[in-house]
Amino acid sequence: MIQLPCPWCGPRNVTEFSHEGEPATRPDPGTATPEQWRGYLYFRRNARGWTEETWYHSAGCRRFFRLRRDTVSNTALPAGERAEGSA
Amino acid sequence: MTQQPTRTTTRTEGRFRLPVQQGEVLDRGRQFEFFWNGSTVAAYRGDTIISALAAAGERIFSRSYKYHRPRGLLTASAHDPGCMVQVGDEPNVRGAHRLVTEGMRVSAQNAWPSLRFDIKAANGLAGRFLPPGFYYKTFIKPERLWPAYEKVLQRFVHAGEVFPDTPHDYYDKRYAHPDVLIAGGGPAGMTAALAAARAGARVMLVEEEHQLGGHLRWADPPAARQLSAEVTAQDGIEVLTDSVVLGRYDQNWIAVVQRGHPGVAERLIKARARAFVVAAGLLERPYVFAGNDVPGVMLSTAVRRLINLHAVRPGQRAVVLTANDEGDAAIDDLRGAGVEIAHIADARNGGDILRAHGRKDLRAVELPGGRKIEADLLVTATGWTAPTALLNMAGDVPTYSPTAARFLPGGTTDDNVFATGGIAGDGTLDELCTHADAVGRAAARAGLRANRAARAGLPTLAAEPPAPAEDEQVAIPELGVAAHPALFRGATHGMVDYSEDVSSKDIHLAVREGYDSAELAKRYTTATMGPLQGKLETINAIAMVAEATGRGIAETGTTTWRPMYTPVTLGALAGRNFEPVRYSPMQPWHTANAARPLVAGQWIRPDDYGDPAAEVRAVREAVGIIDVTPIGKLDLRGPDIPKLLNLLYVNKWSKLGIGKVRYGVMCAEDGVVFDDGVTGRLGENHYLMSTTSSGAAAVWKWVESWLQTEHPEWQVHVTPVTTGYASINVAGPKSRELVDRLTEGVDLSAEAFGYMQVRTGTIAGVPDCVLWRIGFTGELSYELHVPASYGLHVWEALVQHGADLGVRPFGVEAQRILRLEKGHFIVGQDTDGLTKAYSAALDWAVKLDKDDFVGKPELAWQSESTTGSKLVGLQPVDGAVVPAEASQIITSTGKIGGRITSSRFSPTLGRAICLGQLDASLATPGTEVAVQLPDGQRTTARVTEHLAHVDPEGKRQEITDPAPQPRSGEPGLARSAVTPVGDTGTHAGWLVSTKHSTAALRLSDRGPLTKISVRAAPDGQLANELGTRFGRTTRDAHGTLVVGSGPGEWLVLGAPSAHDTLLTDWQRRAEDGDEFASAVDLTHGRALFRLTGPDAPQLLAKVCGIDFADEFTPDGAALRSSVAKLVTDIIRDDVEQTTSYLLHCERSSGQYLFEALLDAGAEFNIELDGYPVATEH
Secondary structure (H helix, E strand, O other): OOEEEEOOOEEEEHHHOEEEEOOOOOOOOOOOOHHHHHHHHHOOOOOOOEEEEEEEOOOOOOOEEEEEEEOOOOOEEEOOOOOOOOO | OOOOOOOOOOOOOOOOEOOOOOOOOOEEEEEEEEEEOOEEEEEEEOOEHHHHHHHOOOOOOEEOOOOOOEEOOOOOOOOOOOOEEEEOOEEEEEOOOOEOOOOOEEEEOOOOEOOOOEHHHHHHHOHHHOOOOHHHHHOOOOHHHHHHHHHHHHHHOOOOOOOOOOOOOOOEEEEEOOOEEEEOOOHHHHHHHHHHHHOOOOEEEEOOOOOOOOOHHHHOHHHHHHHHHHHHHOOOEEEEOOEEEEEEEHHHEEEEEEEOOOOOOEEEEEEEOOEEEEOOOOEEOOOEOEOOOOOOEEEHHHHHHHHHOOOEOOOOEEEEEEOOHHHHHHHHHHHHOOOEEEEEEEHHHOOOOOEEEOOOOOOEEEOOOOOEEEOOEEEEEOOEEOOOHHHHOOOOOOEEEOOOOEEEOOOOOOOOEEEOHHHOOEOOHHHHHHHHHHHHHHHHHHHHHHHHHHHOOOOOOOOOOOOOOOOOOOOOOOOEOOOOOOOOEOOOOOEEEOOOOEEHHHHHHHHHOOOOOHHHHHHHHOOOOOOOOOOOOHHHHHHHHHHHHOOOHHHHOOOOOOOOOOOOOHHHHHOOOOOOOEOOOOHHHHHHOOOEEEEEOOEEEEEEOOOHHHHHHHHHHOOEEEEOOOOEEEEEEOOOHHHHHHHHEOOOOOOOOOOEEEEEEEEOOOOEEEEEEEEEEEEOOEEEEEEOOOOHHHHHHHHHHHHHHHOOOOOOEEEEOOOOEEEEEEEOOOHHHHHHHHEEOOOOOOOOOOOOEEEEEEEOOEEEEEEEEOOOOOOOEEEEEEEHHHHHHHHHHHHHHOHHHOOEEOOHHHHHHHHHHHOOOOOOOOOOOOOEHHHHOOOOOOOOOOOOOOOHHHHHHHHOOOOOEEEEEEEEOOOOOOOOOOOEEEOOOOOEEEEEEEEEEEOOOOEEEEEEEEEHHHOOOOOEEEEEOOOOOEEEEEEOOOOOOOOOOOOOOOOOOOOOOOOOOOOOOEOOOOOOOOOEEEEOOEEEEOOOOOOOOEEEEOOOOEEEEEEOOOOOHHHHHHOOOOOEEEEOOOOOEEEEEEOOEEEEEEOHHHHHHHHHHHHHHHHHOOOOOEEEEOOOOEEEEEEEOOOHHHHHOOOEOOOOOOOOOOOOEEEEEEEOOEEEEEEEOOEOOEOEEEEEEEHHHHHHHHHHHHHHHHHHOOEEEOOOOOOOO
């Protein structure tokens, strides 16, 4: 089981968190086309390698926060911090 | 289980028992007897089952898997494939590892009619009919015979017997956070442990066998004893023997099974090791030749164990095949034990053996050239296997060394994983210990660095941990590799996998059939897939594939080692099972009144009280009360609440007046109905939102996600108060009269308190109750939200004061019928994960003229569509037929046109009524549709005009009978979340336990303490007044404890008697300041316990994954985590220098948490302590 660095609580087991996925920008609901809106609903990069994602610390501080995670090695860093060799 | 001794042939000393040996682990002063297949056998304390049997002259301990060949000793360790036995009701016991105890009932497994005459051994004669892939080839077609095949195959499976009436053992689990965890307690593991502990690391040393020492126990017993004594004397090393590391997962998450802990069968340790050292040593590899599984053929380490540890002479006359020092040492040991050495074949000089003769016993050994030597013992010492499994789980790919004729660790990229000892290379004992010492220091350095990194920025610490001292990189010396002859198979074919009965011939055949890679041949032949998981067999199997394909071993490569390293019981994996359950404050009444429990998620609710139809009639004709505590309730404070409600609900919220309630529906961004409920406005900037019972947690998270991620600028504070209130719906034509009898300060008349309105007032003497006039049942009804500690009191008052009105409690089933009669849909029952708002008959609620709301674009597009499904009311034409829920609607062309979503017999109408999702083309009122019933029959149902089957006009709740004069009531006693045990008393209006305990470890219910949640900016004026920050606590001069419970969140804990003062004070401070702040009373919504005693951290380590060492959670630390799978606040608040914690969770799970803590504390003799009336904390 991996640990995630909660920006508030420090490192905790991943079972304390829920994964909220990669952040997506909400289109203007007044002008969005179905394609744009459904891109926002369903389409994500799902990258192999470094990705940015939102997590919710449901069994801890109950804050939503951003994280950078390497989906290959599961190395997780606070958002904004770049690992060596990351894109 | 039923075996009895058939004869009593007590032998005081086994025929093969040697005099006292220097390294023996026997207690010669403690001799006793146990049972082997019904006969008594003598043993010493310290004997394994097999060593005692071997001392008594037994040679056969099991029959093999496929051919039922007799099997004896091979390794004399936990990994001995022939030594699995049944002990009492426990199957598959490793007999060469398990210590024998007095009276133990041991029997051979799966041998019928007896071990020496196994009838199924005929399979061996027919061996050519059971080639690899036999099952695949034979038992495939026809498929209809699979059940018959299963019966045949089951007879071949070897395993012990499982008894259904076996009592449940208590399995345990705990968390651990060692700086360094070492797998293997041989000389290298012990040396590394000492070095790491001396460098300041917390060390856990795990050894599979019963003693530390590894091979030194037979090679150099005094050295083993001395190292072992040093380890025992060293502070900071936790030694676990008879324990094994099962697996290594990401970031050194390590599973250890600990045996022999008092009071538990087995205990699973989940360790987060900051550094991990694998010192697993080497396993001796068997040699492949004809007859290599005949009883009497053993490995050199097996005879050394038998002679030196257990004082057993392994035979009378031996042939030895040796290729290394261990084999030579075995010859010395055998001579010392009085075994005649008939022949030595030295493989280093070209010596070899051809085959072993004998069936139940070794009779002779045939040498190349045909010479036969009579012997009852054949010892082989032909090489080693490095058990690299744990390293492989850390990403290590082993590489083959032709020089050493074994695989070596290839190295891992993880800086916190190390290998030392025999697994890493060869050397003298001194060289290995020098290496292990360096590895121990390096692991301590890595572990302590990780420890400091984990503490950096930790909010529970009063100050930042000191900057790390500049430490030197530890140079780890290289270990050499000694040359060893490459010995895998002799000139004949023999057994490769003893557990699975796979021979080298089978592997050659598999390769010829095209399964020519190690991974394919493994799966096809099942070699390495038995209980030993390849520890003895993998390398030989690879060598056979290499031999058959003509490729080299290095090129063939190894198969993947996966967790578990060794077989583990399901009990150990299951451990103590944590399943939080939730109860309402009225549960004692429900239990006492024969409520049939319904498990609804974590909640236990009354399904009915015996007669749901009568309960329905009571509500329609008089008055009923239902416990609806699980309904989600969110307290909302702040000026931007209307913006929030307008965003999350599909309908409009801008103009909701104070005292008004509105029904709202939430959809997700895809337009699918997500939750519904009513929200009322209690004050200018104060709302109470209700959600469905099952959606309470999801809605809270949903609200927080929009506030935190999309609109952090909005000023809204959300506090879940679901269990802060006991909720009671009073429904029926006489509900107003009943509620009026108990209510003060609220005019209940129809004119003053209309439908969809909310008031606050006093009920049965309890102030601060919230009354909604709403209804799910269609009757005049009031939903009473009572501070939870008084819930039972108010419920009992309603029952008592409503007796003459015919009041009757009703359960969830009656409520389901009532709401179906009224046509109210249930999210998740009448909708599913694809149902958008217009398909849930919510056209009236969706306001597309709002600028924005969640899901608006999808709903706008849905509103333009004429297809899709619709929620409709349905009535079977034959009212006596109640279609099962989920019955499908079939169109005239035989297609599925919808489904029944809700269906009941209506006691009010005397007929079946339904709701259903129908294709829009079928949804016109009056349409008749065919309903496919589960029994294959069809019935006709008619679409109704309205969703409501009863009172579609809504007249029933417009009752305007004159209200009688209100009465007052006594407030009654407040009750905490935990039912007190033993003597009780009262304190400040609370029912408390008066028990007094002086036990070292005590658990006390502190539920009565005042609990106020304060929200403000993390760094503002109010934060300053509160005097502490997130992660820490402070206590003021009056004894009030302020806890930094979250970022910008505090919990103020005070004496029960100070409740009103504290609440008023903090609400005033929140309102008066310049910043946006709020204070909410959580006294009744939370359970609170105090756990005190030096063993408290050990107890918590059994239920929580947090590191409770002082360096992580010192006095004054506050954090929230999962405790026994329940989100719990943990506050370290020592009392008179004794470690003490306050534990705090939402109220309905309080009884569960209390019992989980008592259960975990049993091994520390925990006692219940009452409420300290004199000193209030």
